Amino acid sequence: MASRSDDAILVRLVRRGDRRATERLAETYWPVAWKAAFSVLFDRTLSDDVTQEALDRVLRSLDTFDETRPLGPWISRIAVNRALDELRRDRRLVRGGESAAAPEAQTWHEEASEAEIAVAQAVAALPPEKRVVLVLHYWLDYTVREVAEVLGLPAGTVAARLSRARAELREALKEAENAA
């Protein structure tokens, strides 16, 4: 990951229209944005689209970006917001009860442990409204207050959903282990 001073130099070069710098920024932060989007969507193809939209927004907003801030978290948040827009547009956040089809085991990261994959798979199987609060908090390091703000929910509701999500995960993992 680039240091803060690398980021500042990169931003200045991109603002000047330096194509190589733009390419470098996109190559460095595409995976960051993509993983943030995938955390919300659990869909590779949707994540491709959302990542391109997010990075396009990033490039358009660089003129007003405070270059003393690190790029990664900012880009990640833009990708998350776009991904949430996609979920809302699809009405999956509102409908409730319809979870993403959990990705096949072989699409998970090859270096992940069996336990990590099992938990990730259980997370993917949660209903969207619980899954989103969980990944925002545990995978993308949003505080409860930040999750509440981005989802437009009271903090208490977020805390309650987190608690229920964790309980559901424990049950799901126990069942999976008993079935194995």
Place this chain on the structure above:
Amino acid sequence: MRPELDQQMLRDSRRARPEPDPAAMRRGIAQLLAIGERAVRRRRMPLVAGVALALVLALSLVAVAAERVIEAQSAEATTRVVDRTFVCTAGVIRGLRGIKISAHPRNEWGDASGAAMTSGQGATSTIVGLEAGPVPSGGRPTGAAHYTHLKCRQVSMRIPGTTRPRVPLARTGLQGGPLTFGEGHNCEVWPRILVRIRAVFQRPTGWSLRPSQNPQAFPPVMRAPGTMREAYLAVRTEAGSRPLAFVALTQTQARLFVAPRCWRS
């Protein structure tokens, strides 16, 4: 036996997230660079470039006319099959960037089947269209494949550094079926989409430019006239290549399929 789930395990499970597909990443970055270059050129254009802008427009028309000559000389000029893939720009209606896919079977007045992709408002809204042409019993004596030249760029192997994106003529991932009456569906999209049209004509045809006296209001249109036996229109997102719509036409029938995210207009 696995330890009970705790907060650290939850955090660690993010390591299981897959990596992005390198090919999709390369495609997406290539498009971002192309957009960026256009934006830089716009920023650098001097304010006094009214004359320069007029010159550019004039040159564009010349280039379009030259393309007409090339089109006339190309292999498609005498072919029964036209098959083109475009990157098209979607317009904005009421703050939403989107397209409308519509299709109709042969109607009671004898008009043959047709399909269109429109975007934006007014006379500039039609981007791509297919009209199968007259049916044996009569009807409107028109048939053509057409697209709006200023909103669509044909994807070609002649452009260095690009590869022709694949737009299958298939209904995979889409919902719909044969139409009894005309139908239209709206889909919210990102600015650029991939569009493929394929038409099998009864007689050889070729593309020609239908110029416009008022390009702002009525953009020039590339048109391949003739009566079709069958025709297809397929639309996908650009980066992730997600299917959005697919239309299959014969002279009398139309089948329309759209993505679940689209809604009936």
